[in-house]
Amino acid sequence: MIKSATRIFLLVGVILFSITGNAQDKLLQILKSELQREYxxxxxxxxxxxxxxxxxDDITTYRVSATFGVVNAIDSSRVRVFTPSVRLGTYQLDNTHNMQFGNTSGRLALVDDETLIKLAIWKNTDAAYKNAAQIYEQLLTNKRVRVVEEDTAADFSAAKKEVYYDPPVHYAALKPDLLRVAEDLKAITKVFKQNPDLLTGxxxxxxxxxxxxxVDTDGSEIIENATGVWLYIFGNTKADDGMELPLTKLYFAFEPARLPSRDSIIADAVIISEKLSKLRTAPLADPYVGPAILSGRASGVFFHEIFGHRLEGKRMKNEHDGQTFKNKIGTEVLPSFLSITMDPTAKQVNGVDVNGYYRFDDExxxxxxxxxxxxGILKNFLMTRTPINGVSGSNGHARTAPGGIPESRQSNLIVTGKTDKTEADLRSMLIEECKKQGKPFGYYFADVQGGFTNVGRTTPNAFNVIPTEVYRVYADGRPDELVRGVDLIGTPLSMFMRIAACSKEMDTFNGSCGAGSGWVPVSASSPAIFVDLIETQKKSKSSERPPVLPRPDLDHE
Incomplete structure (x- = not known):
């Protein structure tokens, strides 16, 4: 059913383009003619x-920012980033071998002046060819003196020819009312101004x-439109011992009208402001080993950082990569009640817009x-047009920031569990496990700001998830206690097997991932998980004292 609907949508796109696109979109014709000439x-x-x-990538951006009730900036920009890719050799061995791609992107004129655009295309294609030719010659020389490589799969593979045209963008109709947005941001950030504990709001x-x-020499021609709006509230304070304490909340939607109301965001800002004041005086946590619960948002980031990056197929061509799961297809890698899907075709998960949606990848x-x-059984990897031993053919996960080189990247990560447990049930399991292990408390990770993981062979394959809101849950029934200075750390294979249960409720973390080929939009949706053994370490902190002088806006009130 999904495939049939997609075909219908593609057909509609072709019809729309035949009516309006050829008359309005000159850039595609210039790209096609210059590609043929250069090739x-x-x-x-x-x-x-x-x-x-x-x-x-033709990108128009509108931005507004405010701090403590005052607008800092209202601006807009437009840029066209041009990225050529030139391959020398054969599908089996070419200049991209072992990911030895050089970056030769440039900028195109914003007006559809054929001469200006063709000159820029010619200049960047020439640079891309020279770079590719130099790398290819070096590879041929190195192949004669190096040992046989672990992965003998080809460097490139054929892909289906795609022809798809979205209709032209109506920029005037899409342009937001920036003055109204500015008034909303002023009202939101006035909440932070009222709190003397905050350094930033x-x-x-x-x-x-x-x-x-x-466009490519295999005959593909694609024009795809996308819109996305972010609203990001941020506050931070500093404890007396110098520890920086930030809290954020991010809102994402494909259209501005789908963002929460101003009153709803103001209510969230009040909550953030109050939590920051509590964090200033919260106890500093010591390193800990014991049971914990990760909320849906926290576990979404956990699976993205610790599991998802180890499923990115193209990186496994690199012999310096740890290749955690490369030879584990068909084996158990997670508890049997968990399944994971990567789905760039999803625009919403449980009614929430998800940031990792796209129709076509960057190949x-x-x-x-x-x-x-x-x-719990590993079935597949995220593949580009670069095969690896045992897995060939792209599944549409070649992604990059504008101007970058596509690599295997995540899209919308969706974790599902076979369970009827509520988050209250997980809490009861946490308390029971604390008593079993003789621990006075376990941890509840309510929110995180991100994380990172090492996947290379020359460094420990460890991870670090960076929480921003963490509570001690006491086994004796005392109220939960907010703490600060906690980093969740560990090694992946041991941590995966400590997941003991999950909830039936799911939450979504929208964000951007900066691994490998630059920042790309992603999302991670997951139920809360109960882990019977985690490890934490103390968060790093500044040695600088909090400000001696009061904020000037407070000093004059």
């Missing part, structure tokens, strides 16, 4: 050239309109839903 001439000059693609708004173009392959883990 023919480079092939005549060097028969090793076998594939070229052109990618353009800000709100940022960003609405982005992206029109992406992709011109249609995004596909991939069931990577079913009932």
């Amino acid at each position: 023919e001439q480079l092939r005549n000059a060097d028969s090793n050239v076998y594939y070229i693609s052109y990618r353009v 800000s709100c940022n708004y960003e609405f982005k309109i992206t029109r992406k173009y992709f 011109g392959v249609m995004g596909q839903k991939v069931d990577v883990v079913e009932n």
